[in-house]
Amino acid sequence: MSVVKRPSQKSKWYIPGVLTGLGITIRHMFFNLLHRKDIFTIEYPEERYPYSDRFKGNHILTVKKDGSLRCTACMLCATYCPAECISITAAEHDDPNVEKYPISYEIDILRCVFCGLCEEACPVDAIRMGPEHQTAALAGSRFVYDINKLAYRPNLKGGVLSHVDDEERKARGL
Ligand code: SF4
Numbered sequence: 001m002s003v004v005k006r007p008s009q010k011s012k013w014y015i016p017g018v019l020t021g022l023g024i025t026i027r028h029m030f031f032n033l034l035h036r037k038d039i040f041t042i043e044y045p046e047e048r049y050p051y052s053d054r055f056k057g058n059h060i061l062t063v064k065k066d067g068s069l070r071c072t073a074c075m076l077c078a079t080y081c082p083a084e085c086i087s088i089t090a091a092e093h094d095d096p097n098v099e100k101y102p103i104s105y106e107i108d109i110l111r112c113v114f115c116g117l118c119e120e121a122c123p124v125d126a127i128r129m130g131p132e133h134q135t136a137a138l139a140g141s142r143f144v145y146d147i148n149k150l151a152y153r154p155n156l157k158g159g160v161l162s163h164v165d166d167e168e169r170k171a172r173g174l
């Protein structure tokens, strides 16, 4: 049996509660206006929070010294990706020293969980996760990042060089 209590006359009288809440809000507003340095929020986008270099944000496909992609289309990143959001199409390279390269490399960023496993799995430092975190876009298709976006977007200034360069690869007899 459920017993529903009638609300007391006192609890029906809500104006004191509203005024108390308003008083707390106004108190905090004036505190924040007078102690702007002590508040934790920042005025984004004018102010940006400095994320650590280790922050795993938007992906970057690194490049060789000649500007071509470092990726060898080995598929390790796509295999390890738990969200199955990486799709790669491989092709034979004209250079007999290069087995394969990606003619298409896409990441569906809306499915990505930013776990970093692709970066960990890559044997040649061809994919990294950088400090960028703004992924807003107006159209759904803008959330599928292709090679141009991953390797040559303007803020990468021509591409990020891979640590594994051609000389090292040759020296290791790969
Ligand atoms: S960060 Fe994780 S989920 Fe995102 S592409 Fe890499 S492996 Fe997949």
Ligand code: SF4
Pocket (backbone or CB within 6 Å): 070, 071, 072, 073, 074, 075, 076, 077, 078, 088, 121, 122, 123, 124, 125, 126, 127
């Ligand atoms: S990014 Fe690295 S792991 Fe992924 S296909 Fe290219 S070389 Fe392989």
